[in-house]
Amino acid sequence: MELTKKDYIFQDIKKLKGIGVQLSKYLKKKKIEKIKDVLFNLPYSETDRSTISKLNELEIGKIQTIRVRVKKLNFPRIRNLPNKINCEDETGEIDIVYFNSREGYLRKIFPLDSWVVISGKINFFRNKYQITNPDYVTALKNKEYVVKNVKKYSLTKGINEKKYRSINEKIIQNLPIIDDWLSEDFIKKNKLIDWNESIKRLHETGESKDLQSKSYRRLVFDEICANFLTLSKNRKRIKKLKKNKKISEKISNKILRNLPFKLTQGQHEALNDINQDLKSNKRMFRILQGDVGSGKTIVSLLSISNIIESNYQCAFMGPTEILSIQHYKLAKKIFKNTQYKIEFLSGKTMQSKKKRILKQLENGEINLLIGTHSLFQKKIKFKKLGYVVIDEQHKFGVKQRSDLALKGGKDCDVLLMSATPIPRTVMMSIYGDMDISKIKDKPSVRKKIITLSKPEKKIDELWPFIAKQISQDNQIFWVCPLIEESKFLDYSSAKNKFNFIIKKFPNKVGLIHGALEKNEKDEILQKFLNKKIFILVSTTVIEVGIDFPNANLIIIENANKFGLAQLHQLRGRVGRGEKQGTCILLFKEGLSENAIKRLKILKQSDDGFYIAEEDLKLRGFGDLIGFQQSGLKNFRFADPIIHQDLFKLAENYITNNLSNINHKKYNFLLKLFDKAEIINVSEI
Numbered sequence: 001m002e003l004t005k006k007d008y009i010f011q012d013i014k015k016l017k018g019i020g021v022q023l024s025k026y027l028k029k030k031k032i033e034k035i036k037d038v039l040f041n042l043p044y045s046e047t048d049r050s051t052i053s054k055l056n057e058l059e060i061g062k063i064q065t066i067r068v069r070v071k072k073l074n075f076p077r078i079r080n081l082p083n084k085i086n087c088e089d090e091t092g093e094i095d096i097v098y099f100n101s102r103e104g105y106l107r108k109i110f111p112l113d114s115w116v117v118i119s120g121k122i123n124f125f126r127n128k129y130q131i132t133n134p135d136y137v138t139a140l141k142n143k144e145y146v147v148k149n150v151k152k153y154s155l156t157k158g159i160n161e162k163k164y165r166s167i168n169e170k171i172i173q174n175l176p177i178i179d180d181w182l183s184e185d186f187i188k189k190n191k192l193i194d195w196n197e198s199i200k201r202l203h204e205t206g207e208s209k210d211l212q213s214k215s216y217r218r219l220v221f222d223e224i225c226a227n228f229l230t231l232s233k234n235r236k237r238i239k240k241l242k243k244n245k246k247i248s249e250k251i252s253n254k255i256l257r258n259l260p261f262k263l264t265q266g267q268h269e270a271l272n273d274i275n276q277d278l279k280s281n282k283r284m285f286r287i288l289q290g291d292v293g294s295g296k297t298i299v300s301l302l303s304i305s306n307i308i309e310s311n312y313q314c315a316f317m318g319p320t321e322i323l324s325i326q327h328y329k330l331a332k333k334i335f336k337n338t339q340y341k342i343e344f345l346s347g348k349t350m351q352s353k354k355k356r357i358l359k360q361l362e363n364g365e366i367n368l369l370i371g372t373h374s375l376f377q378k379k380i381k382f383k384k385l386g387y388v389v390i391d392e393q394h395k396f397g398v399k400q401r402s403d404l405a406l407k408g409g410k411d412c413d414v415l416l417m418s419a420t421p422i423p424r425t426v427m428m429s430i431y432g433d434m435d436i437s438k439i440k441d442k443p444s445v446r447k448k449i450i451t452l453s454k455p456e457k458k459i460d461e462l463w464p465f466i467a468k469q470i471s472q473d474n475q476i477f478w479v480c481p482l483i484e485e486s487k488f489l490d491y492s493s494a495k496n497k498f499n500f501i502i503k504k505f506p507n508k509v510g511l512i513h514g515a516l517e518k519n520e521k522d523e524i525l526q527k528f529l530n531k532k533i534f535i536l537v538s539t540t541v542i543e544v545g546i547d548f549p550n551a552n553l554i555i556i557e558n559a560n561k562f563g564l565a566q567l568h569q570l571r572g573r574v575g576r577g578e579k580q581g582t583c584i585l586l587f588k589e590g591l592s593e594n595a596i597k598r599l600k601i602l603k604q605s606d607d608g609f610y611i612a613e614e615d616l617k618l619r620g621f622g623d624l625i626g627f628q629q630s631g632l633k634n635f636r637f638a639d640p641i642i643h644q645d646l647f648k649l650a651e652n653y654i655t656n657n658l659s660n661i662n663h664k665k666y667n668f669l670l671k672l673f674d675k676a677e678i679i680n681v682s683e684i
């Protein structure tokens with residue numbers, strides 16, 4: 001069978017000549033399995049040996065290529081003295097110096113009086129240029145092996161650089177001309193370039209390092225489009241799914257009246273969005289975004305009551321055991337005047353109880369099941385599942401999300417909840433498959449957390465304050481920063497701090513860190529929750545979302561090491577009850593101007609979305625908590641700040657062209673960016 005142009009790009013690299021089992025294993029480690037993976041593995045730097053320099057124009061410290069005549073070979077008979085080959089060109093002289101090289105070999109590559117091409121790093125020693133152990137030496141007639149611009153690719157141990165480059169070069173040379181999915185007009189108008197040209201340039205010139213070069217921007221545009229397209233196709237597919245309408249409002253209004261507080265405007269609007277979806281005959285696939293403490297849980301529970309009143313069952317999943325238990329308790333409280341049967345299920349549930357729950361789910365007795373991800377085990381079958389709510393969903397990728405939307409069953413609506421602030425520019429490229437509700441305000445009863453900063457050397461001023469807090473029955477979080485990515489180092493720094501603090505407050509301090517098992521962690525958190533301990537020293541593992549209503553002081557060490565959004569989320573752990581919350585940011589002396597600005601933003605604002613946007617401006621993208629998991633980091637080439645204009649362009653392009661795009665062409669694009677599987681594109 002003849003390969004089509006496009007097949008070539010998706011071909012397994014093992015089929016290429018010269019790639020054996022061993023090499024392909026190593027390449028796989030770098031996620032290079034198909035030809036296209038080689039295309040997308042861009043060079044990150046280059047060594048330019050392409051110009052031959054005269055000896056009077058050498059620059060010390062630079063890698064350069066020279067063309068010289070071998071004038072004299074010098075092999076000293078004294079140990080430890082290097083072999084030296086003296087060469088010249090029309091403009092000067094140079095010594096080529098070798099330590100530990102055999103004479104026979106050097107005589108072979110440096111025939112007296114012949115012209116050779118040499119490439120290596122230029123040094124200067126005793127008033128003379130020299131190259132020590134040059135990278136390349138070759139006869140003049142073979143100069144093309146040396147005289148070129150050599151790209152550096154990120155590879156793993158076991159892959160020979162030269163070999164990889166030659167594979168890469170061959171692939172680029174054989175690259176078939178692809179029928180571009182963007183029209184010439186569009187490319188021209190938006191100052192992009194065509195796909196083939198872009199790939200070629202990225203590998204053959206230095207443009208891959210310039211994130212604003214035309215070739216790089218073309219790749220970025222494609223990547224964003226692939227993403228948008230996947231999300232909008234998913235959205236369309238989900239929107240097509242019909243379901244039975246559910247009732248809305250009636251009961252939730254009754255429960256509302258019995259709540260000890262009034263919903264905020266934002267909560268009302270969100271609940272309204274959800275209710276509209278519930279009573280329509282289209283499936284709901286919605287994300288509810290709201291800062292920590294904005295009161296998402298109550299909104300979801302109110303909507304749950306509508307589902308139960310419509311004779312459907314609900315599943316409510318939390319990210320951790322403790323958080324799920326908290327939701328369970330809250331649900332019990334809110335629904336105490338109803339007949340709803342609510343159960344809790346996690347990996348720890350006793351077998352006998354689990355058996356009963358499974359049975360009662362299947363026969364429809366249980367109305368609401370709350371728990372951890374064990375809710376989605378295969379053997380768990382609902383009689384009539386009508387609603388899935390997932391809290392703090394940032395660990396879900398697009399694929400998992402779409403599975404979820406489809407798996408729930410015919411009449412199942414889906415609500416995700418997240419506190420991860422996503423900047424406007426990238427909202428669509430992350431949640432384009434979902435409808436979005438945002439809670440922008442916070443319950444007004446909540447006092448704004450007082451945020452202070454303090455240099456670390458004044459730490460002693462804190463102890464009386466802490467003692468006073470404890471005497472007033474307030475609890476305290478003490479957060480130690482992550483030191484690199486080593487669990488051990490994190491552990492030891494947190495442990496040291498723990499030892500230090502417990503001397504001041506015996507029996508009152510607990511320690512929690514990343515190296516603990518999940519149930520050990522839960523145990524300590526439980527102790528804190530039950531006020532068995534008053535100070536909880538931890539690395540940043542404090543679970544997002546758990547309500548510790550009695551924690552009113554948080555102390556964050558080395559605060560400038562955290563992203564602002566992360567600091568904001570940490571700060572949101574305190575002041576959840578009626579008492580005033582305080583956050584103290586400790587920092588080492590000598591903060592940069594930027595760091596001072598960042599701390600200032602935090603002190604001024606308690607709006608997570610505003611803070612996230614400001615953080616983004618000041619620090620770039622990588623630091624925002626939750627973004628990694630939220631899918632933002634799924635962009636391999638696009639940078640949501642640098643390429644903002646392309647995000648906008650792509651969004652417009654896809655929304656305006658979705659109905660009349662050529663699917664064959666675009667399916668190829670989706671396949672290139674590994675999206676095809678998500679929306680089941682088989683043909684290309």
Ligand code: ADP
Nearest residue numbers: 261262263264291292293294295296297298443
């Ligand atoms: P999050 O959005 O972070 O999940 P929660 O749903 O956990 O927030 O709510 C945080 C706290 O605020 C809870 O103790 C909850 O009972 C309380 N709460 C929620 N809505 C309101 C409101 N409108 N007025 C006062 N308190 C509220």
Ligand code: MG
Nearest residue numbers: 296297391545
């Ligand atoms: Mg929550």
